[in-house]
Amino acid sequence: MIAVVTDSTCDLPPAVLSDMGVHMLPLSVLLQDRPPLCEWNEVDPDEVYKRLQAGESVATRPVEARTFRECYRNLLTRYDAVVSVHLSSRISNTVQHARQAVVALNELDRIRVVDSGVSSVLLASAVLSAQRESTQGGDLVSVAQAAVDTLRDQYGEFTVPSLDYLRRGGRISPVQYAVGNLLDMRPILGFDSEGHLKALRRVRSGESARNILGTLYDRFGKDPVRVAVGLAGRDHQRLHELRRHMQRSGLNIRAGRTQLIGSVIGAHTGPGMFAFVAEPYDE
Known part of the structure; x- marks a missing residue:
């Protein structure tokens, strides 16, 4: 075994x-007033998001x-x-x-x-x-x-509703932050072939979900797929909306799951970040 x-x-x-x-x-997750905490076992993602929203810094190990x-x-x-x-x-x-x-x-x-x-x-x-x-x-x-x-074989992309946490973490410049907010543009993020997380393109914030799902459809078409939806934060209404977007995407979905995105990833992206992922489905 x-x-x-x-x-x-x-x-x-x-x-x-x-x-x-x-x-x-x-x-490990490092909060300002506590010793290192084991992700999931000792700290809940929502506590991390609450502290981020209050302006606290969060580090990881x-x-x-x-x-x-x-x-x-x-x-x-x-x-x-x-x-x-x-x-x-x-x-x-x-x-x-x-x-x-x-x-x-x-x-x-x-x-x-x-x-x-x-x-x-x-x-x-x-x-x-x-x-x-x-x-x-x-x-x-x-x-x-x-x-x-x-x-x-799989493919997936992420995006964020707010640029604040990327700016605070130094992942975008002040100019990119200002321009993005002015034009209401948000980055679509993905991993390149070397494992770097990069901005692949930028779209209007209200179009992010449809844009990512359109990319998945272009890649997989009507082939049967297994899909996943990830969301940072226990926002059940938002998760329902994202699942509905996925169901209406035109993908030939044979299996799927939803996930709460944890503290370590969320500490760098902030609450509300979401991901859509698809992979070929094998019987």
């Missing part, structure tokens, strides 16, 4: 991951190498091997720390670390694919390949 490990930026609740047999290691060592050492006493799938190495040192742990344990033949090159909803899709392959009896190579195949 192959163990599947991921980190908390896959933005799937710990209870859900545990029920599926996936092992999750949390990144990757999973430490020693945490990976302890996790891998324990799992290798119970599993044949481990596939460890994590957020892009271009935006976090988590993958680097995972690889350091593998070397320290001298277990290169039994642990495969996958740098997803993405995060959040996109990372979750890769983790779910790996776990399905593991449950079906896959070996180390096929479980890792299941994650890689999903990362290659």
